[in-house]
Amino acid sequence: MxxxxxxxxxxxxxxxxxxxxxxxxxxxxxxxxxxxxxxxxxxxxxxxxxxxKEIKFCEQCHNLSDAPRCEICSNPARDKSLLCVVEDIRDVMAIESTSQFKGYYHVLGGLISPMDGIGPQDLTLDSLIRKIDSGDVQEVIFALSATMEADTTNFYMYKLLGKFPVKLSTIARGIAVGEELEYTDEVTLARSINTRLPYEKSIQQ
Amino acid sequence: MxxxxxxxxxxxxxxxxxxxxxxxxxxxxxxxxxxxxxxxxxxxxxxxxxxxKEIKFCEQCHNLSDAPRCEICSNPARDKSLLCVVEDIRDVMAIESTSQFKGYYHVLGGLISPMDGIGPQDLTLDSLIRKIDSGDVQEVIFALSATMEADTTNFYMYKLLGKFPVKLSTIARGIAVGEELEYTDEVTLARSINTRLPYEKSIQQ
Missing domain, CATH: 1.10.8.420 (RecR Domain 1)
Structure with missing residues (x-):
């Protein structure tokens, strides 16, 4: 031009x-x-x-924040036994918008991706371990996307946190609400069959 | 959000x-x-x-420029008998990239569009008339897009400039080079038939 x-x-x-x-x-x-x-x-x-210039990362959860500690981490009314691990601020916003989660978050700041040169040392894993080591957390929920990088990161965290006396869980993967079975891809469908749950549990939601 | x-x-x-x-x-x-x-x-x-803050409009052609007069208008080697009327700077850039036009430009700064509240008074038509009135221009080429607004503007300019002793022409509309007849829309095809030209003329290009 x-x-x-x-x-x-x-x-x-x-x-x-x-x-x-x-x-x-x-x-x-x-x-x-x-x-x-x-x-x-x-x-x-x-x-x-x-x-x-002025944006900060919350010293507690590493989410973007104007103050040294973000609003969620400053809220003592939330459940400190639950810790939800997410990739970045967009995921915090998405989960918060459901109003279903009352625990605290931990923002990794990325996913392990050798192709992009991002290794475990680039994520906030040290801080995650310290947080779990301090003892309040009883369940860590891996709430990452359903991509290859996310699966790798989930597995790495699973190995890393296995020695701590905490429950490790991941968000359910399956057919999205409103989706038709016929058009669901095989991998998702296979997962949703293998991770089926008692009917009574599904209607509690 | x-x-x-x-x-x-x-x-x-x-x-x-x-x-x-x-x-x-x-x-x-x-x-x-x-x-x-x-x-x-x-x-x-x-x-x-x-x-x-600092961008200027060329005092001559109204194109964007860093100086009071743009590079094209400052070039005395171009043909001042030819004036090409375009909508905005993108069209100047597009035509310049063909290296086929050696005259000067006049940038309208928009097209007549009653729907968007843009009337003739919002374009640089007064300046266009003054330029043509001054006498150097022998041919005015309307080089606007092939839209309804462009057609309206073409017709308005045609009426406006009719009283001056200048040739008024518009760029050809027809089948684009490389395009297949079968997939050309009817309006374009009809125009290209109605504005057919002697074969010898088409191979001079």
Whole structure:
């Protein structure tokens, strides 16, 4: 692309560094900003800078937080015997939106992925062990996605935490609510048959 | 969405104001920035602010430019008898990349679109008339997209410029190079039949 303006070219190049945004979309976004009042761009730039500069990780659960300790960890009313291990803040938000979990979280900050050069040492596993070692936790729930990397991470944690007197569980995998059996992939269907549960248990929910 | 951080929420809200980016994508982009060095976000913010604040419109063609007059308009070697009217900078870039046009441009800054509240007064038509009135231009080429708004704008300009002793032409519409006749829509095909041209002319290109 040949730009008539260096300023535009710089802006487009920077926007296009974001994942999933190509040069053409970046140009469209830059031209959009130009049609908006200047204050709009200023607000965007300030919000990004402030976020990147001032955001903290909760010292307890490693979730993103404005304070040294996040709101969930600061809430003494939650159940400290339950610890839910998740990949990142999006999973905390997803689980919180169900209002079904009253324990605390532990954010790993990633998943073990040799392909991407992410090993166990890049996750917050040391802090997880310290937390479990301190004794309050009775059950650790692995709430990771259903991907290969998540399975690897689950297994690693399973081995790592096996020596502690805590119950280790993972969230159920099976047919999503509303989904038709016919269109469910075999692996999911096989799992859901192998991990079947007593009917009475399924209607308690 | 329930955020654990106001800083994150602000950043996501601002990013999500951009066209085509929803809250979920905005969150993904914000978390991406967090994984990059802080300087990265700083560069992005600076590039956006500088672009929005310092960019100029060329006093001649109204294209985006860093200087009061853009590079194309500052080039005396181009053909001043030819004036190509386009919607915005993307079209200038597209036509320049073909290296086929050696005249000057005139950027309208939009298309007439009553649905979006954009009327002739919002385009750079006064300046276009002044330019043509000054006498150097011999042919005005309407190089707009093939949309309803573009057709309306073409027709408006045709009426507006009819009184000047200049040739008015529009870029050809028809089957794109490499396209199969069978899959061409009827409107395009009908136009390409009605605006057929002598074979010798088509092989001169």
């Amino acid at each position: 040949e730009f008539s303006s260096q300023l535009l070219e710089n802006a487009v190049a920077e926007i296009a560094q974001l994942p999933g945004i190509g040069k053409r979309s970046a140009l469209r976004l830059a031209l959009h900003l130009l049609k908006q009042p200047e204050a709009h761009t200023q607000r965007l730039a300030t919000a990004l800078t402030a976020f990147r | 329930e955020f654990s951080s106001q800083l994150l929420e602000n950043a996501v809200a601002e990013i999500a104001q951009l066209p085509g980016i929803g809250k979920r994508s905005a969150l993904r982009l914000a978390l991406h920035l967090l994984k990059q060095p802080e300087a990265h976000t700083q560069r992005l913010a600076t590039a956006l602010t500088a672009f929005r």
